[in-house]
Amino acid sequence: MNLSRSEGKRKLPSLSLVRWLVVLIGFIVFVIVSFVLYVRSADSDYRNGETKATRIALDSGGLAKVTDAVIHTWDETVWVVTGTDSEGQAWMIWERKTELVKRKVSENMSEKQITAKFALEHGGAAPIRTIPGWFENQPVWEIRYWNEKDHLHQSIDFYSFQDGTKLRTFVLSSK
CATH class of the missing domain: 3.10.450.40 (Nuclear Transport Factor 2; Chain: A,)
Incomplete structure (x- = not known):
């Protein structure tokens, strides 16, 4: 089986420098996007809990504005939400599974x-x-x-x- 003249002289296409840069930049963008999506998914449970705790403090806790929400785990896991009521008084609310415990910051240790x-x-x-x-x-x-x-x-x-x-x-x- 003989190759024709055109088939014997064909060259395999090579990637030019511009094409290599496009492939490299595409790969780097892919890695960055994958990393951001991974971090967002790993952090989603915490953010969902924080959003839920904030909503409970605003709806049931009597707060008008939330300034901070932290989770604390020792004897049990509780969300502690800090904020102010409609009169501008600072409050802290401990959200337990069974109850909300609300304390005025000015009447306790800051x-x-x-x-x-x-x-x-x-x-x-x-x-x-x-x-x-x-x-x-x-x-x-x-x-x-x-x-x-x-x-x-x-x-x-x-x-x-x-x-x-x-x-x-x-x-x-x-x-």
């Missing part, structure tokens, strides 16, 4: 007050994070910080939301 109390008790140490939570069937402040002794372990202190009394300290294992 985040600034509890952080100042913590700093006094721990020689001016700054906490890693301070969040409202639920511990031993009551609203609390959870403060996470580096252990002063060795700075290798973190500890968590729970303070009463109402009067700022320290309820318990947990030292976290480094393993």
